[in-house]
Amino acid sequence: MYRILKKEAVKSLENAIEALGWGISGNIKVEEPPNSDMGDIASSVSFQLAKQLKRSPMEITQEIMDKIEAPEIFSRVESKGPYINFFADYNKFAKLVLESVDDDYGRLESKNTKIILEHTSANPNGPLHIGHIRNSIIGDSLARILRKAGYEVETQYYVNDMGRQIAMIVWGLLNMDYQMDPKGKPDHEIGKLYFNVNEKLRANPELKSEINTILKRYEKGKEKELQELFKTVVEKCIEGIKITSKRLNIEHDAFTWESTFVKNGDVENILKTLEGCIKRNEVPYLDLNEYGIEKELILTRSDGTSLYATRDLAYHLYKSKNFDEIVDVLGSDHKLAVKQLSAVLGMLGGKTPYVIFYEFITLPEGSMSTRRGVFISVDDLMEEAVQRAMKEMETRRPDLNGDEKTLIAEKVGIGAIRYYIARLSPEKHVVFKWNEALSFERGCASIQYSHARACKLLEKAGYRVGDTAPRYEDIADWNLEDPFEIELVKTMSKFSTVIEESAKTRRVHNLAQYAQDLAGAFNKFYKSVPVIDSDKEALRLLLVDKARITIRNCLELMGIDAPVSM
Structure with missing residues (x-):
């Protein structure tokens, strides 16, 4: 309802300026003054007009005050130096405000705009920890605000089911004598296994080649049992994450899996479209120097398997085709990746995402790592x-x-x-x-x-x-x-x-x-x-x-x- 005061103040200023035979470029500036002695709405419109009229703001204010009429919702309009101050009639205003407050108070008119808002999207290799929580809370709260403001919003969790971390967990299930507790919360059980596999890798780094082989086999998509094992691991972890999120009053509208964009051919199509721009040494990459980005964007691993960046391009092209605006919530360590992503999306005709970068949250005890098993869930x-x-x-x-x-x-x-x-x-x-x-x-x-x-x-x-x-x-x-x-x-x-x-x-x-x-x-x-x-x-x-x-x-x-x- 405070918007009504601003709207009425602007309208009265417009009428006075029109009566004086002046025009004004841009919107008339009105704001809430620093204290109530200066009214409820103040305008510096005289400063806006001074340059085009080549006159002092004080003179302009005096002429506006001669023509201005106080709207019914205001008790009076006064000038304070070059500023024009509007004082609300609180009896009329109070009735207007109280009559407007219903159970859906705050709802704004429809913007006819579809927004996809991606948030949380933590790797499904363990429970959400305090390092993830800022992403979830900012994303969920913003989605609620945008819906109230009249936008059509779909929230999505981007599930990284093709990352090396998931291949490590699958390797652990296939090669380690490790039993997950069936009564335990599934994401915590997955996290314990992931920690144990990391301990194995630390003791024997040569095992990495076996994990790379599993990842390559999974991406080819020809082994049904392996596909099911990856799916089971990810679904178990996501099941636990959903339970956590629900208690935190957070629900996603959709969970979109990375592998979708490999299996449906989108990643391959991107590589074909970019073929004329791709350079090669040991791996195919894009030189982004002309976009002011010194670090090249690597598109696949040396063995031909896809990378997160390429799959993320496919995901954002999907967003571009199906939504009017794209909003991502990401940690500040993703800034370079977002610059690279935005540059290549431009090359592919996609929309540039609006990214909310956040700094990390910690407890006084220090930082956390799922890999090292040092975290507060x-x-x-x-x-x-x-x-x-x-x-x-x-x-x-x-x-x-x-x-x-x-x-x-x-x-x-x-x-x-x-x-x-x-x-x-x-x-x-x-x-x-x-x-x-x-x-x-x-x-x-x-x-x-x-x-x-x-x-x-x-x-x-x-x-x-x-x-x-x-x-x-x-x-x-x-x-x-x-x-x-x-x-x-x-x-x-x-x-x-x-x-x-x-x-x-x-x-x-x-x-x-x-x-x-x-x-x-x-x-x-x-x-x-x-x-x-x-x-x-x-x-x-x-x-x-x-x-x-x-x-x-x-x-x-x-x-x-x-x-x-x-």
């Missing part, structure tokens, strides 16, 4: 978070029964992980700190607690949360006077604008910051403004209910549950 991380949340619940809510505590602890623990990662821009390195993640003062729990407070207040007033709510017809006086009421309405009104901006920039962290701001505005209102038995009880209860919905919807966009009690 996401399963372990979630279990630790929930256990720590349970300890908090036992201290804060000894009155609750065990099942209630368990349910809330699950929501708080998982929410803590998701929010802690979502709140920072992907370019920043993150060291995961428990005391910050599970903070009831600054972390996700503080936002969830605001939602629970709102629910408790409504129930105390006799309303069933989600079923009944204060009615508009019960409100005779829409007059807002308390600054904490006004601040809460203003903050709620910005939800759609934040969604729009997050979708536009392909970033999640500003939504996370907004969630904290929204919870803060509600908490100030809750602590300072009387609600039940006040002379404005109906209006304030309605405000509480709409704040509850906005907080819940905001948390949902980050894949976080909103408890009704904490």
Whole structure:
């Protein structure tokens, strides 16, 4: 709804400029001023006009002010130096905002644009670990935001079933006396086998040739039993990864296997199309110097088997043909690979992907490696978070029964992980700190607690949360006077604008910051403004209910549950 203020301000400025007989190139700039004394919307349009009119911004502002008419939603328009400031009529604006907040609040109009968003895509050689989790959370949260912003989004997990790691696991099953525990979580069992094979290879490097042979046989696709063994290994690992992801509130729309693009001939077709550009020494490669890329792109191994890069080209050509936009979430160590990929996609007529690069997340103990068996699995991380949340619940809510505590602890623990990662821009390195993640003062729990407070207040007033709510017809006086009421309405009104901006920039962290701001505005209102038995009880209860919905919807966009009690 804050977009309405901006839209109305722009329209009034356009009318005034037109009445003066001026034109303006580009969009009229309006923004929220740094403090409320300068209004709710401020415009620097006079600076935009100064150059083309060859006049001072102050003179231009004075002439605009002579012609401008304040739209109905504003109480007044004033100038502050060369700036033009619009002040909202909060009674009219509050009614408009509260009437717009329904269960689907924040939904924007359809963009008629199909986006494929690839995220997570961890090699299926073990469980997801903390090094993968940032990819998953950024990707899933962004997909939710883009859908809310009106885009049609399909999320995909690109399954690397043709990598050397899978061939190593298959070799281990064929050559080692190693039994996986049938009762164990399948991705963890695969990870243990992968670690043991690495230990074997470390002791006897000559075994690499046997693994290369297995990979070559698999790619030829002629041995049914070998094909089934590769498939079984990958499916087992993906089964475990899906279980982990579900607990983290993440689901992919599709799992696309790399081998698809070898088996359907797409990789071979790419090599044929590029034939005139390919150079050779021991292996075929592309010289990308003319694209400003010094490192050549190798297309196959010396034995003729395909490489990840070539299969990834085929995958991105598939994306290009079937979607309007491509979004990938990748670690910062993929930057060179993405430059190479984008250059060759251009040669093949494909679309350039928009890539969100993220820095890695670690625990204070240091970095992790699946190969070395040194990692903290996401399963372990979630279990630790929930256990720590349970300890908090036992201290804060000894009155609750065990099942209630368990349910809330699950929501708080998982929410803590998701929010802690979502709140920072992907370019920043993150060291995961428990005391910050599970903070009831600054972390996700503080936002969830605001939602629970709102629910408790409504129930105390006799309303069933989600079923009944204060009615508009019960409100005779829409007059807002308390600054904490006004601040809460203003903050709620910005939800759609934040969604729009997050979708536009392909970033999640500003939504996370907004969630904290929204919870803060509600908490100030809750602590300072009387609600039940006040002379404005109906209006304030309605405000509480709409704040509850906005907080819940905001948390949902980050894949976080909103408890009704904490």
